[in-house]
Structures are given as structure tokens and as C-alpha cells.
Amino acid sequence: xxRIGVFVCWCGSNIAATVDVDAVAQAVKTEPxxxxxxxxxxxxxxxxxxxxxxxxxxxxxxxxxxxACSPRMHEATxxxxxxxxxxxxxxxxxANIREQCSWIHKDREKAxxxxxxxxxxxxxxxxxxxxxxxGETPVTKRALVIGGGIAGIQTALDIADAGYxxxxxxxxxxxxxxxxxxxxxxxxxxxxxxxLTPKMVDAAAHExxxxxxxxxxxxxxxxxxxxxxxxxxxxxSVDADRCTGCGDCMEKCPSKKSKSEFNQxxxxxxxxxxxxxxxxxxxxxxxxxACIKFQTGKCGVCQKICSAKAVDYEQQDEIMTRRYGAIxxxxxxxxxxxxxxxxxxxxxxxxxxxxxxxxxxCNAAGPTKGKVMRLSNHETPKTVVFVQCVGSRSTVECGKTxxxxxxxxxxxxxxxxxxxKYPETEVYVFYIDVRTPGKGxxxxxxRAAEEYGVRYVKGMVGKVAEENGRLRVQASDLIAxxxxxxxxxxxxxxxxxxxxxxxxxxxxxLTASMDTNDFFTEAHPKLRPVESPTAGVYLSxxxxxxxxxxxxxxxxxxxxxxxxxxxxxxxxxxxxCVAGCNxxxxxxxxxxxxxxxxxxxxxxxxxxxxHGVREQRRVASVNEALCQGCGACTVTCPSxxxxxxxxxxxxxxxxxxxxxx
Amino acid sequence: xxVDEKTLAEDIVRMSGTNxxxxxxxxxxxxxxxxxEDMDVHPHSFVTMAEEGDVAGLLKSKSLWKCxxxxxxxxxxxxGVEPAHLIEAVRFFALSPQGLNKMKPDVVPIxxxxxxxxxxxxxxxxxxxxxxxxxx
Amino acid sequence: xxxxxxxxxxxxxIVAFCCNWCSYAGADLAGSSRLSYPADVKIIxxxxxxxxxxxxxxRAFQRGADGVIMCGCHPGDCHYTSGNYFARRRMALLFSMxxxxxxxxxxxxxxxxxxxxxxxxxxxxxxxxxTVAALGECKRLEDLRCQP
Numbered sequence: 001x002x003r004i005g006v007f008v009c010w011c012g013s014n015i016a017a018t019v020d021v022d023a024v025a026q027a028v029k030t031e032p033x034x035x036x037x038x039x040x041x042x043x044x045x046x047x048x049x050x051x052x053x054x055x056x057x058x059x060x061x062x063x064x065x066x067x068a069c070s071p072r073m074h075e076a077t078x079x080x081x082x083x084x085x086x087x088x089x090x091x092x093x094x095a096n097i098r099e100q101c102s103w104i105h106k107d108r109e110k111a112x113x114x115x116x117x118x119x120x121x122x123x124x125x126x127x128x129x130x131x132x133x134x135g136e137t138p139v140t141k142r143a144l145v146i147g148g149g150i151a152g153i154q155t156a157l158d159i160a161d162a163g164y165x166x167x168x169x170x171x172x173x174x175x176x177x178x179x180x181x182x183x184x185x186x187x188x189x190x191x192x193x194x195x196l197t198p199k200m201v202d203a204a205a206h207e208x209x210x211x212x213x214x215x216x217x218x219x220x221x222x223x224x225x226x227x228x229x230x231x232x233x234x235x236x237s238v239d240a241d242r243c244t245g246c247g248d249c250m251e252k253c254p255s256k257k258s259k260s261e262f263n264q265x266x267x268x269x270x271x272x273x274x275x276x277x278x279x280x281x282x283x284x285x286x287x288x289x290a291c292i293k294f295q296t297g298k299c300g301v302c303q304k305i306c307s308a309k310a311v312d313y314e315q316q317d318e319i320m321t322r323r324y325g326a327i328x329x330x331x332x333x334x335x336x337x338x339x340x341x342x343x344x345x346x347x348x349x350x351x352x353x354x355x356x357x358x359x360x361x362c363n364a365a366g367p368t369k370g371k372v373m374r375l376s377n378h379e380t381p382k383t384v385v386f387v388q389c390v391g392s393r394s395t396v397e398c399g400k401t402x403x404x405x406x407x408x409x410x411x412x413x414x415x416x417x418x419x420x421k422y423p424e425t426e427v428y429v430f431y432i433d434v435r436t437p438g439k440g441x442x443x444x445x446x447r448a449a450e451e452y453g454v455r456y457v458k459g460m461v462g463k464v465a466e467e468n469g470r471l472r473v474q475a476s477d478l479i480a481x482x483x484x485x486x487x488x489x490x491x492x493x494x495x496x497x498x499x500x501x502x503x504x505x506x507x508x509x510l511t512a513s514m515d516t517n518d519f520f521t522e523a524h525p526k527l528r529p530v531e532s533p534t535a536g537v538y539l540s541x542x543x544x545x546x547x548x549x550x551x552x553x554x555x556x557x558x559x560x561x562x563x564x565x566x567x568x569x570x571x572x573x574x575x576x577c578v579a580g581c582n583x584x585x586x587x588x589x590x591x592x593x594x595x596x597x598x599x600x601x602x603x604x605x606x607x608x609x610x611h612g613v614r615e616q617r618r619v620a621s622v623n624e625a626l627c628q629g630c631g632a633c634t635v636t637c638p639s640x641x642x643x644x645x646x647x648x649x650x651x652x653x654x655x656x657x658x659x660x661x
Numbered sequence: 662x663x664v665d666e667k668t669l670a671e672d673i674v675r676m677s678g679t680n681x682x683x684x685x686x687x688x689x690x691x692x693x694x695x696x697x698e699d700m701d702v703h704p705h706s707f708v709t710m711a712e713e714g715d716v717a718g719l720l721k722s723k724s725l726w727k728c729x730x731x732x733x734x735x736x737x738x739x740x741g742v743e744p745a746h747l748i749e750a751v752r753f754f755a756l757s758p759q760g761l762n763k764m765k766p767d768v769v770p771i772x773x774x775x776x777x778x779x780x781x782x783x784x785x786x787x788x789x790x791x792x793x794x795x796x797x
Numbered sequence: 798x799x800x801x802x803x804x805x806x807x808x809x810x811i812v813a814f815c816c817n818w819c820s821y822a823g824a825d826l827a828g829s830s831r832l833s834y835p836a837d838v839k840i841i842x843x844x845x846x847x848x849x850x851x852x853x854x855x856r857a858f859q860r861g862a863d864g865v866i867m868c869g870c871h872p873g874d875c876h877y878t879s880g881n882y883f884a885r886r887r888m889a890l891l892f893s894m895x896x897x898x899x900x901x902x903x904x905x906x907x908x909x910x911x912x913x914x915x916x917x918x919x920x921x922x923x924x925x926x927x928t929v930a931a932l933g934e935c936k937r938l939e940d941l942r943c944q945p
Binding site for chain 1: 683687688689690692693694697698738740741
Binding site for chain 1: 919
């Protein structure tokens, strides 16, 4: 039997004016378990807390009910009070007689009756309370960032600047990501490489940051504060410590027919290659699929030419196991495959290109040294048609239902860059809507139309056909209600963006949830946008949803702040109100495992005593560090084995009973 | 708009199996349409008119008989609105004296003759697609 | 079971389950905005609407409640990502069963109330109390053995 103390607060006149606090204190005296009750002007004041502490000691109370304001206000205060008096802090219940009683009722009698009922319910619940101890787990003070694009780099830099070790795992041979491929950035038109490469250098030079390029995450176990991660460091076939980055090997490599990933396949690269001049690390990698030595065994030119003796054909993949406190997903995006949009002739005509390809054509370090040319005949295009929303906002199978967010702005940028380089070019932009919500964004778009004379047409391109070496573009102009036919030299498609395919596998490894488009879901769409519902996993950049660079960088910083907040703690105090399995009752059905949004439930083979019989059974087991205490499993459980500490079935029923008495 | 006209419009839309509310007014149907120039009402407007319940406008339009039923708009609509199916539904409403889907192979010659006398044209594709869908 | 005041006025007994993150906070906001609703409504705090076992509602009717309402975060806003979707399905099933058992539809309700919707909370509770009061006492599932 509990020994309960009930403390009724006046809250000055806030409660006492409408509720007869003395009557409440008297009425609950006869409730089962109540050993003491009193009332006081301000329970939360030092004086009030002293009354509670003294009463706990004097009456040997095992639990207290405070009838006062909302538990959202002072539950934590009274738990601390109880703890200082030697009680378990979870042996405290609050009856909300201010927000949910005195403040909303005017009739003193009704309010008093209601206050008594609410207090009774709290006493009934407390009678079934048991002391709870929040689990404590140490925090590994190291973070893992998966993805080395601008999102990953920024997150890593911010975490490292706060003094914590960070590892970046990047699957390609260099960090830099998609931003490294861009020519200029909107809306300021400053050069992408000029703002990105210093950050790449900072990341590489930072004493707290370790880069693992050409590497992938292979296995993740553990939970918030204590993840164990296996990273596969793929064999580069070049010893990074010896290599000086001179580039002789690339020059002499006889296999030069591979498509350059960095240039979107618009140029070729050698089998041993550095993706681009500013790549970090500046160490080549051998593409074993394309390498003659690896394919036929006869070559070895790069090894012979390398004065640093860095080329190593024997190098093997390496698996490293490392421990982390927090993991940040920054896996980024890719453009969708346009091969299935046959009306645009993307796969058929070299003059129909994606915006990212156009970006490479514009770039001075690109395959054409910045000369925008038709890929079919290397002539400068005279008429260029930009098509927006290619695959975005589309419910057909090969499209994406969402807006890719960045295309309106980069198309305006491309149109402007083109007009700047070749003022005589006729530029059309076909749009469904122009979406420019951002600082200086609409002004930027209007500048393209007004100052540069880019022709924005409300409508869509329906068909592109090659005709006499040019492209016949058939489109609609909805405002003029006309069908336009344009003889164009180049068509640029604003392809929808989609999450990088590696994200799906990563989400499974992290037990982080994804939406139907394979974007990571956030813990709360408005209030926790950079956290995954899986504790200890954070989201940075486009892997969470389409974003431009400014948004990505701010989200990267936000994710870093959350990681720093976690790593700054020595120990994580869990929420003790977590689910627990009554093993003899569990029938091993897995229903709870399926509803758990946090992957906190696993099944184990255990020896269970059932009515004196020792049995080997498959039973649910809750990882208390992962469980957030929502209770979904408790209701799903068909056998009633799952229960939620602090909100047990019996406790809630007892509250119902007390209210309906 | 009269009430019966509104229900009529709803019937036509239902018959066509399209969801006109899905249209996001991108104009790709009109962009892709091969007989755009012959039409007075263009495919995107057809969808808007159906949405607004303008049955009279739909029935009067020349486009009704100019549509080739090539289904390019159906194929390329990014939202799956299927304007051509809408046009077919209006056609059947215009053609079938009893109301719905009553065309049988044996009535076709008479019906063609009637149309000829009245000076109307029927694209071959209409009949093809009509048989494809409804003659079973 | 009604508390009959001296006036003989029927006072319905209403149990409200509110999730901690949205609706309970919404109820607090109604309180701090001094928006009144009948004292017949008593709130039970649960971590999430998905913690509300249909049995809790049945228990309330068994003990003589005249109406039971469950409030949670708006769809898509659940603190635990998907809890309110589970709750919504469970309640849909429960409500159809209750109707079969002869409990009028108006006696049970699910409402999504965010932490910012104090006014909505008060309006909902006023409407619900009014509906339940109009339906009168609910004896259908009441278990007389439970009476003291």
C-alpha cells in the first residue's frame, strides 16, 4: 500500500478563487492510500516545496500528488522536489486543477467537485505507480557524417569547430558532391567552385575531421550515443600516403574511353583518374572495370610511371569498425533518368540535355571550356528552349509527384548566363508555374525576363523531334491559346531530382524511416526538421527533401547544432516511461515490432517460466534507449504483454474508474 | 449554369473515367496535340470546360470531331487527366440517341449516312476507338 | 452516470483522452485563454493518441460514462510520427462496434486538436457535451456490478 501525500495549491487566487482548496484537501483524505493532505498558497515556491519535503520525511510518504497547474508547467519541478526528499521522482502525479478547472469554470461548487474528481484520479493513478529509473548511457563523442557534398561538409565543419571528432564517409573518390559540378549559383551568380573549394580544403585540413572517400557504410548497430558502424573503404589501388597527386599516371593511362562522372558523361576520362582538378583528396583511383591491367593483366603503365611508387594493384577493400555518438545522413540527390520521357528525345538527340549537363557546358573547367555548344556539331546554338518541370509534379510512373524546388531558379540562371555569353541567342523558357520563394529570388527571375529578354511562356513542351539537323519543338502557349512550333538548336530539360539511390539502403541500416519518394522523414515536419524519428540520426540537405544551397547550408548547420547538443552530454538520461514486455504473456507475434516507429522492439529466443513450465520462446524485447514511449505497441499487442511504464493499462483504467465514480 | 446541365457534365466526366480536378493547367495536352490548329476549343480548355460544367460549349465545339483519338495527350499528361477520354465521352453523348454507350456495328452505316447528309465529318479513328471500347 | 444536481438538471459524465503533445497542450491553452467548457469533461493525459486502448473507452462506458472523446495531433503532426494514424484506425473500428452495441454515434468522437488550438478545444468540448447531454444517460454498457 502506498502512503500518499496530497498537496493542493492555491496558485494565489488563480485556483483558490474558484476552487475550495481546503475542501479538496479534505475530500481526498478518505481516498485509498492517502496518508496526508494539505493546501498552500504557492506549492511551487520554495516554501511550498519545503512543505512537501517535510511531509515526505515526516509521514514516510511513498508518493505525492500535487493538485496545481498543468504538468507541462511544473511536473519537472515537483519531481526534483521529490527526488531531493529521497523519493523516486516518478512517484509524483499532478492533478491539473488550474488550466483544466479553475481557469475555465466560474461556478465555485462545480469547479470544486471537478477538482476533487481530478485529484482522485491522480491518487488512483499514483496508487499503481512504481518507482522508475531512467537508464543512463554514456555518449561516444564522435560523429559520423554520411555524404561529402556541401551538406555533409558544412555539418562536419560545424561539429568539428565545436571541438568534436567527425568522420565523413563519401562513396565517390572525392568530396564536393553536386555543388562542385555547378558553374554559378543563384541568385548572386557567384562561382560555385570559388565558394565550395575553400570549404572542401577546410574540411580536409581540419584536425578534427577525418575523410573516408571511396567508402561506404556497410553495417550499423547500436543506438543513440553508442552506434557501431562498419565502413568499407574500397580499394583505390593507389596508396594515398605516397601519392603526390602529380597526375602523370592519368596522362599515360592508355584506357581513356570511360565517361567522366564529374562531367555528366560529356567527356572521357582515363581508367586511373582524379574526378576534377580541385578534388579532395587529390589522389587518383583506378576504375577497375575500365583498367586494362585489371581486365587483361597486361599493362601496368601507371605503376611503372609513378615515381612515388604509390600505385598498388594488390590493394584490397578494408572494413573499419568505428564507434559514434551521432550519425548524420547527408546523402544528397541525383537527377532522374529521362530516358523514358520519349517525347523530349533526350536519349535520341545529343542536343537535348539536362540542366546539370548544361551546367557543365557553361563551366570554364567543363568539357567545352565553358563554350556552350551543340554536342552534335559543336556549333553555338542560336535558339535554346528550356523546359521546366520535366518529371516533377507528375503523377505518371516515371515522374515524381513533388516539386523539385530548385529548377525555376537554376533555369532563370541558365537563361541569364546564356544571354550574357551569347546575347544574340533566342531563349525560351516553358513553365507551368514559376516558383521563386526566397530572398532575392523573384527579383532574379524577373531580371532574366525583363533585362535579358528571356521569353517566358506559360505552357509545356509536348514534343521534340529532330528535323534537318535542328530540333522541332512543339509547345503550347496557354495565355495566347496557341500551339507554338520552334526551330531550336538545343533543348535543356529541368529534370526532377530524386534522393540518391544509396539512401534507401542507408535508411534500412539506420532504421530511419523514409517517405514514399525515398526522402528521409523528419521527427516532426515543423518542429524537428533536422532529426530523424530514430534517436541519434540527423538529416542534412536534400536527403530530407528538395533544397537549394542556402537551405542546405542552414539545415546542415541546424543538424550540426543538434549533434553538438547530443555530444556535449556525458551521459544520456533516457525517458523511463518506456514500453516493456511481460515475457510470459508474449506470444511472439511480431505485431509490436511492426508498429514501432523507432525500431526499438526486437525478438529474442528466451527461456520463459510459464505456470511452472520452463520453455524456450520467441519473445519481444524493448531497447529502452530507442523507445520513445508512444505506446503504439501496447494497444497493438493482442495478448496484453506490452505495457508502458508510467502509463500502464491498469493506471489509465484506474483513472477512468476514478473519474466515472 | 442550370442544375440539369451540371449533372449532365458530371455524367460525362464520370463516363470518361477522368478526374478533371487533377489537372494542373500545364498545357502539355495542347502542346502535344497533332490537330491543334484545326480545333476551336483546345484539349486543355476541354478539361477546364468539363470542370466548369460547360456542356453546351463542349457539344458545340468543332474540336469534338477534329480530335484524332491518337491519345498523345493521354500518354503525355503528367497528372493522368486523359483529355481524349473526355472528348470521347462527349462524343458518345452527342451520338447516342438513347444516352449512353449504345452504338452497335449494324447502326454504323445508317449513322454515317445521317452524318454525311448533315455535312458532318467523322474521323476514322473515332470509329476505331469506339469499336475498341464499346462494341463488345 | 449523471450527477443530478438539486435542480434535476442532467449532467453528463464525459471522459476525454488527450495526447500529451498536442491536445493536452491545446486544453492548457484553452485554460490559459479562459475559454470555458462544461465541468463535465474530465481529461486523462496519455503520451499519444495511439496509447488509447479501445478497452479504455469501453471501460468508461462500463463505469457509467455518457460520452468519450479522444483528441490527438493532426494527421501528419504526430510527435511519434504515426501514432495518430494507428489511433484513427482503431477508433474507426471501435466506433462501428459501439454503434452495433447500441451506443449512439454522438457519444464517441475523435478530434484532432493542436497545441495552438485552444479555441478549437473549447468549441469541441462544448459541442460534444451538448450532444451527449441531448442523448441523455448512457445505460447501455453500464455494469451495475461496478457500482460502489
